[in-house]
Amino acid sequence: MAAIANASYVTYELRGSVAHIGLNRPEKRNAISDAFVETIAEVVARAEGEAKAAVIYGHGNHFCAGLDLAEHVQKSAIEGVRGSRRWHEVFAKIEHGMIPYISALHGAVVGGGLELAASTHIRVADRSAFFALPEGQRGIFVGGGGSVRVARLTGTARMMDMMLTGRVLSAEEGERCNLAQYLVDTGSARDKAHELAEAAASNAEISNYAIIHALPRIQDMAKDDGLFVESFISSITATSPEAEERLRAFLEKRVARLKAPGSE
Template sequence: MSDSESDKDIVLYDLDGEVAVITLNRPEKRNAVSDRVIKALAAAVDRAQEEAKAAVICGNGKHFCAGLDLAEHVKRSPIEGVHHSRSWHAVFDRIEAGKIPFFSALHGAVVGGGLELAAATHIRVADATTFFALPEGTRGIFVGGGASVRVGRLCGVARMTDMMLTGRTVSAEQGEHWNLCQYVVGEGEAKAFAIDLARKAAQNAEMSNYSIIHALPRVGDMSRADGLFLESFVASMAASSPEAEERLNAFLNKSAARLSHPGK
């Protein structure tokens, strides 16, 4: 870490109404994730859970995040490497399984640990400059920030294996096809688009959002019968909240907005 870097905020935090915007701010290093970045990101994530109803993670400069800071990684002993990996897991778990939904606005490199961070968010918006990669195989290392669990489930083990063995890069359009992102927008438009989506999610009932981000991943890990059983209990709990009753009555009274065809 340089002296100049130590004097600035490497993770920025802004509360925009009910949406927290968390920005990786290490553009000269392509927002590579150092130990200090992980600690700052953890603090920002915890703050967002307390202050906001939804959050967006983005990056300053030309890239979202080029992954692990390799300069730090080569100096670790095996046990230090385990603890380092687990520290990433702890932060990314708080994103994926916290109180509020997280969105990521992606551009440029979403590589290695950058893809692991993006995969921990619930909705990923990529602009046209985005490319995804897992180059760990070519670097003589292995993923350590949760990719073997999250990325493999998003795009499939065969595709993840291809990315790691060959160093293949994947465009934003291909990434959408592979489920690495859910939206592809024009260059420079991802942040505003993600914030708009986060604002919409922030208007949902708190119990609904919590159920969506916690129940759906668990149902995916269960047998069919167990998943349906859990669904019944979560549906009952969500529907019994005062906010659900108010919203359902608004729909029945035709005072709530109706859905329309996306092309109209």
């Protein structure tokens, strides 16, 4: 296992080819401060250099309860802008990085915590998780990318409801609203996230890069533009030496064929 980075805010552990990034401010429900953001940036850079996939999870009883309001209330307007833009920059390193990120969610996934989770590629929630965007009740607005990422996951109408009314979604409701792609028993989200990260890490790296970078961009394109770009991405990935070996292994029956869920 790799040495732990700045454990006062974020822990770091390498399990095989999967990096585990742990939000480590449990006494504050992992509320995100400026120093917290900088440490996340540090460990994400480290994961990019030595892992093929990563899991982000929270120590203690919660994933992340969002922005550290005690720090935020002291900022001027321009300091708030700078802070928001830094969140955008760091979370973009996750969303648009070199490796897939899977978040393991439990307890509060609130405000900035939901914005962080939305920057990951797959979200696993256990049944203790709950989702909320209470910025309206605090007299503020989302600043960590939620108006883009969360709205794209749930739809603008759902996000508007959460922000205007303070609605809190259960884990089950969060899964139905696409805030999580997996729902697991309480206490098992990190294990499931690791299992998924291992599966992603076993893919060809060029395929993973294409999936996490091309798919979101294609969704923003006109239909014909998206299909045009898809053709190029498909051609580039298929001509890599690793793709050739993997395709030959399948054709020569050196790897198992897919089976229906539950089948022997």
